[in-house]
Amino acid sequence: xxxxxxxxxxxxxxxxxxxxxxxxxxxxxxxxxxxxxxxxxxxxxxxxxxxxxxxxxxxxxxxxxxxxxxxxxxxxxxxxxxxxxxxxxxxxxxxxxxxxxxxxxxxxxxxxxxxxxxxxxxxxxxxxxxxxxxxxxxxxxxxxxxxxxxxxxxxxxxxxxxxxxxxxxxxxxxxxxxxxxxxxxxxxxxxxxxxxxxxxxxxxxxxxxxxxxxxxxxxxxxxxxxxxxxxxxxxxxxxxxxxxxxxxxxxxxxxxxxxxxxxxx
Amino acid sequence: xxxxxxxxxxxxxxxxxxxxxxxxxxxxxxxxxxxxxxxxxxxxxxxxxxxxxxxxxxxxxxxxxxxxxxxxxxxxxxxxxxxxxxxxxxxxxxxxxxxxxxxxxxxxxxxxxxxxxxxxxxxxxxxxxxxxxxxxxxxxxxxxxxxxxxxxxxxxxxxxxxxxxxxxxxxxxxxxxxxxxxxxxxxxxxxxxxxxxxxxx
Numbered sequence: 001x002x003x004x005x006x007x008x009x010x011x012x013x014x015x016x017x018x019x020x021x022x023x024x025x026x027x028x029x030x031x032x033x034x035x036x037x038x039x040x041x042x043x044x045x046x047x048x049x050x051x052x053x054x055x056x057x058x059x060x061x062x063x064x065x066x067x068x069x070x071x072x073x074x075x076x077x078x079x080x081x082x083x084x085x086x087x088x089x090x091x092x093x094x095x096x097x098x099x100x101x102x103x104x105x106x107x108x109x110x111x112x113x114x115x116x117x118x119x120x121x122x123x124x125x126x127x128x129x130x131x132x133x134x135x136x137x138x139x140x141x142x143x144x145x146x147x148x149x150x151x152x153x154x155x156x157x158x159x160x161x162x163x164x165x166x167x168x169x170x171x172x173x174x175x176x177x178x179x180x181x182x183x184x185x186x187x188x189x190x191x192x193x194x195x196x197x198x199x200x201x202x203x204x205x206x207x208x209x210x211x212x213x214x215x216x217x218x219x220x221x222x223x224x225x226x227x228x229x230x231x232x233x234x235x236x237x238x239x240x241x242x243x244x245x246x247x248x249x250x251x252x253x254x255x256x257x258x259x260x261x262x263x264x265x
Numbered sequence: 266x267x268x269x270x271x272x273x274x275x276x277x278x279x280x281x282x283x284x285x286x287x288x289x290x291x292x293x294x295x296x297x298x299x300x301x302x303x304x305x306x307x308x309x310x311x312x313x314x315x316x317x318x319x320x321x322x323x324x325x326x327x328x329x330x331x332x333x334x335x336x337x338x339x340x341x342x343x344x345x346x347x348x349x350x351x352x353x354x355x356x357x358x359x360x361x362x363x364x365x366x367x368x369x370x371x372x373x374x375x376x377x378x379x380x381x382x383x384x385x386x387x388x389x390x391x392x393x394x395x396x397x398x399x400x401x402x403x404x405x406x407x408x409x410x411x412x413x414x415x416x417x418x419x420x421x422x423x424x425x426x427x428x429x430x431x432x433x434x435x436x437x438x439x440x441x442x443x444x445x446x447x448x449x450x451x452x453x454x455x456x457x458x459x460x461x462x463x464x465x466x
Contacts, residue, residue: 006349031353038417070350078418085423114417125353153291154341160295161345168299191438194318195445198300202322202450205292209459212292213285222284 005158006129007063013131015057020136021143022243026250027128033254034120037261040113043120050123059130067126074118082111134158139233149226156212164201171200268381268389271455272462280466285459286333293330293338294345297322301346313413313427316434319346320367321442324397327372328382328447329454331461339368359412363405367439371397376464383451384444393447398440399432406432 001008002016009015015023033046054061082090086107093105132140138155142148175181175196182190274280301319319342327335343364344357374396375382381389410427413419419427454460 028353028355031355035353035355035416081419081423085420085426087420087422110417117417121353121356125348129348149287153287156288156291157294157298157341157345160292161298164292164295164299165302191316191318194300195442198296198318198321198442199446199449201296201299202325202446203453205289205296206450206454206457206459209285209289209292210457212288213283213459216284216288223282223287 002133004130004133006126007059009131010058013057013059015131017240017242018246019143019237019239019243020132020140021239022246023128023131024137024140025247027124029250029254031121031124033257034117034124037257038113038117039261039264040116042257042261043113043116046120047116047123050120050127053127054130057127057131059127063126063130067122070122071119074122075115078111078115078118079108082107082114134162135233136237139237142231143234143237143239149223152226160205164205167201167204168197171197266455268385269379271381272376272379274462280462282333282466286330286461286466289330289459290333290338293322293326293334294342297326297338297342298346298349301343302349313409313418313431314350314435315430316438318438318442319343320402320435320439321446323364323368324371324401324439324443325446325450327368327370328375329372329451329460331372331376331464331466332369333461333465335368335372336365340365356416363408366404367401370401371443373464376462382447382455384447390444393443394440397443398436402432402436402439405435 002011002013030046030049034043037043051061083101083103086104090107090110091102091104094102095105095108096103134155137158138151141151141154172182180193180196182193185193297319300322301317322342323335323339325334326338330338340361343360344354347357347360348354371393374380374392375389378392380392384390384393406428409431410419410424413427414421414424
């Protein structure tokens with residue numbers, strides 16, 4: 001299994017037949033569908049397509065249960081907005097009235113469209129985070145000539161996230177040993193106690209800055225010499241015909257979606 | 266060390282951006298992302314978040330590390346933490362302006378008026394609360410419902426409620442968490458070589 005940003009993917013997954021840039025580009029391109037199109041048919045199709053991507057990439061679909069609270073929270077939030085703050089033109093056809101609160105059919109229909117749009121984006125982003133590693137993001141950026149200083153800082157940042165998540169767990173264990181366990185608390189108490197974790201994490205970051213910058217400087221890196229570093233990772237990841245095919249297919253598919261969207265009323 | 270001494274570049278003192286600023290930027294992005302992912306952020310999609318403790322990292326980042334913490338890190342880490350909450354980078358890019366304002370505003374004012382980042386006097390507290398907690402959150406509070414409305418998350422009727430909720434949630438956490446972080450860590454940070462007396466070094 002290969003560890004990715006948010007999970008594990010089998011080493012033999014079909015997704016690794018594609019260059020990291022292709023994966024980044026295709027997901028980036030597909031996110032424009034829900035961002036620009038509200039039509040539930042397109043967003044529903046995108047969700048189905050993403051689930052197919054998950055299955056083809058041999059990613060365990062059980063991971064969706066971790067996101068269930070997010071899906072529910074979003075549904076409740078959007079429905080509440082369109083129930084209590086519906087636009088006037090949406091308040092035409094009453095669907096249900098409970099305790100003085102009336103649900104209007106056009107408002108609820110619109111809320112469901114918005115919900116599908118957000119789910120489409122969510123599914124794509126979850127997929128992206130499950131098939132990419134930190135170094136693959138750096139490879140993808142460097143393959144399109146993003147300046148080394150930017151891709152290097154981003155790579156360092158992505159690795160820092162993993163490091164601080166580990167530190168966060170350590171701090172939590174230390175707090176637990178001192179009888180503070182926020183996992184049992186309600187959301188308000190959790191929020192209030194959060195500072196007990198942020199202060200040590202920030203203190204660790206400050207302490208590590210000198211260690212890291214000394215280590216980097218001792219390898220002859222400086223802001224001035226960072227411009228033309230050899231691109232070792234590019235030699236390990238080369239574009240293949242599958243990448244060109246994948247990118248062309250994604251561009252054509254998106255063009256078809258936007259064409260159809262304008263043709264279908 | 267007085268507040269004046271904290272910010273004043275002494276004669277002969279060379280302050281220029283170095284590798285340590287790049288490192289602190291990366292580490293602040295790491296801490297900020299983790300703080301934004303800790304499970305209490307009330308994200309409702311497309312980067313709209315009514316309670317976001319990571320705002321404190323943006324504020325102290327701008328205060329201690331100028332543009333490195335207040336603009337580069339403050340503008341970047343929400344993109345990553347929003348991604349984990351399901352917002353694509355394209356959607357998160359729209360959030361860079363209010364995030365940079367939140368990160369830079371109080372740092373700029375403290376540098377300009379030579380106020381103490383260790384919050385020693387009532388004036389320091391007052392300016393921090395007013396600028397860092399309230400004024401810096403206003404652009405975000407006005408902008409968030411607008412972005413939300415663009416994607417259908419909010420209706421016109423809910424605009425005011427959403428703006429008020431944003432201001433209270435994020436402004437409140439900026440004040441509470443920001444004060445604690447500054448009181449706890451500023452005395453150490455101002456003595457480090459990474460601390461930025463000017464906006465860049």
